[in-house]
Amino acid sequence: MATSKKTGGSAKKPAKKAAPKKSAAKTGVKTTATDETVAAADTTTHAAVAAGVPHENVDPAGGEVRRRDFINIAAVSFAGVGGAVVVLPLISQMSASADVMALASVEVDVSAIMPGQAIKTTWRKQPVFIRNLLPAEVAQAKASDKDPMPDPQTLDERTLPGHENWLVTLGVCTHLGCVPTGAAQGEVKGDYGGYFCPCHGSHYDLAGRIRKGPAPSNLEVPKYSFLSDTVIQIG
Amino acid sequence: MVRFVGVLVGLFFAGMLILALGNTIYLAIAEPAEPVAEYEFHKSPRDVSFSQDGPFGTFERGQLQRGLKVFKEVCAACHGLNQIAFRNFEDLGYDEGQIKALAAEFQVPSINPDTGEPATRDGLPADKWPDPYANEVAARAANNNALPPDLSLITKARKNGTAYVYSLLAGYTSQEGFKNKDGELLLEKFPDVKTPDGLYFNPYFANLNIAMAPQLSDGQITYDDGAPNTMEDMSKDVAAFLAWTAEPKMEVRKQIGWAALLFLLVFTVLAYLSYRNIWADKKH
């Protein structure tokens, strides 16, 4: 059916006849009318073919970008950019929301903590120990700065200059995450007078440094600063 | 078979509806519906424009701050704002220090750390605006059995909400001599709608009589920026403020909307040209 219509048409337009021959020659395969490429359908290509002028659309095997395909590529690229932009909010919505970020830092009034006392508070949903070291305790902590320990650190490295009596650490044992004792009155302070983790027996000293037991590193010191002499901002 | 049953079902439903139609017409004539005061005398919100109206509209920070002042000094005594946290007021142009100070003026529920009893503590920026009453029962007890609604979303919870809030606050009027647009006197036509004791007449309220007394009067609050403080101005300012509390993200929404629309316009043009390009040789 298609073939008869084709020959009917090509009888009227000589250029059409040239196209089948050309593609047949190109592919070297006996092509029927139904196997023709779009070249035959394109009227400008017809003219080019009839004139024997090479036209980029005539060469389907050519690798170069055809001028008329530029608009297609442009449209698809635009869609791609749009698609990428749409993905951004879908990913960012999983990050911490504004109310969580608002609690990213917390202010603590430490005026009620007497030297030798400590309090437990929370920051980012984790326990924090704030300890006011006695001068004797500060000296003792400094004295053991050079002692062998799993995670050597000096007291100065773990406190703020001018506030070396204030020990602010996370209350999370670095072994497997239990909350050590020692911050509150009467709690076991371990062999080094600091904190003791009852889960697997880690002992922390007066600078929160691991001295004995399975914990690999010292109690983490969060980022904190003194907003005033009596108010600490953690985080 | 299907068509046979179908015709029967169709005749049944259509027939019952025609009967119902007859019944409705009969009732309309024999027992015409009583006119209702609320339909005939209720006023739609006034025409008013705010800076945030329209696809390009933005909030006016000064107005929002004034509205906050009105809300805090007048409305907050009875109405909550529980979707707003103090830190949100950064949007209004306040800095961290001002927000901390504002938050600290409020007491938020807390627990006594020594005894465990319920207590209160000073507010922090991260806290939400505390409710004026502990629960609904307390709210009703203090307000003649009326429940002052939380106002965070009020402008989205009412049709034409921002204009409605403004009209309501500024629209208290005397019931004597109140006429609708046909010139009928309310109290003549519906003597039952006479405002009972404890309620106040307000034609912008759906039921015409509202439990809230008029709250604003000229010069009641002095604005820090010296802006006009007539009752009309204060009503508008607090309405604008409540439009912000209902949707703090409105400005970002419109900005991104324009960006998206522009992008899509360009894309659609490109897509159209690509479509024409591909179909150029195909008659269809």
Add this chain to the structure above:
Amino acid sequence: MSFPWAKQYEPKSPLTQWVDERLPLPRLVYNAVGAGYPVPRNLNYFWNFGVLAGVALTIQIVTGIVLAMHYYASIDGAFNSVEHIMRNVNSGWLIRYAHMNGASFFFIVVYIHMFRGLFYGSYKAPREMVWLLGVVIFLLMMATAFLGYVLPWGQMSFWGAQVITGFFSAIPLVGEPLRQWLLGGFAPDQATLNRFFSLHYLLPFVIAGVIILHIWALHIPGSSNPTGVSVKKEEDTVPFHPYYTAKDGFGLGIFLIGFVAITFFLPNLLGHADNYIPANALSTPAHIVPEWYFWPFYAILRAFTVDFGIPFTSIVFIDAKLMGVLAMFSAVLVFFFLPWLDTSPVRSGHYRPMFRKFFWFGLIPCIIVLGACGVMPATTFWLILAQISGAYYFAHFLIILPLISRIEKPLPLPGSITESVLAKHPEDRNNPDGVSAPGNLASA
């Protein structure tokens, strides 16, 4: 796929060949939406809406899954969790508004898609299965939309749930126990909210599965076309890719412009203000109305105001409330029977002058009027309109259409699609190049 001249899939790279030999997915895609699916060349823009419906479903699933990361299905917390999404979650407002308005756009697109089917006789043989699966999809969409609307637990959420589940109590004998079983209690409460959330998450994936069957069933006979005349030869068709991928891309742009305009500039236009009030079981809203896409069905429900029984006695066979419920469901169920109600051998409304008149001057106005009645209070004026329009609705599908198919004299059909296209371009009669050349595009 079903036409002998359809192009065969040829793997373009070693990788795609490796995959295709082990799992013929590339081949499947090629034959479904690629260059291997011949489609009539004369499709108009009404044929864009199937793809747009798929896009709308994708938008809903993606935004929905993301919302579910933040939503909290508790009667105390649900409303606040939605506000949390709007205010605190990064871009949460955008995702929520997109999901909320995406539902409306999904229905707009599907309704146009259905009206295309009604006008062009797409439900007729051999595509009855496509149509039936489509009605199933529509029912699932209605269920999903209803369940989703309850989740924010606003006033309309709660009272809408109360009203819709109340329908079931209209069923004699088992109605009330059934209602309580659905609710998990006596009124919409925590149990209801939890199960509605679970089902709302589930159903879209069921919809996606039925859509696969729907497209599969379509690809057996291939797409219909505005003339309703079947494809006879290769010139009648063009390969889906790139011709209809390009046209669908353009259609997508238009759709997204509308979607973005509403979502970003009028996000609450199609919603109801009362849903920004937290649900209160003790306070009924003045006017309970469902979302706009349910308005015509709501109008039909409320239009039945007389019982069916023996007049002048108190014997009632079917009371008005039950009749309303049955009629409302029947209004959707009639679609199932359409292929057997409308038996005209002519598919397209273009060639059916009597059918066309009833379609444009009967069915469409009737549905619009029913929609208007659905949102207004059921006062005398609107009730009268609803009763007239409702009567016409049932008469149209169950009495008029079967009658028309018997007595109508259709216009003469074109011999083929190609003939109809050529008739539109008489200047090209002598240059049939664009028409008679086969539709094989070598891809770039």
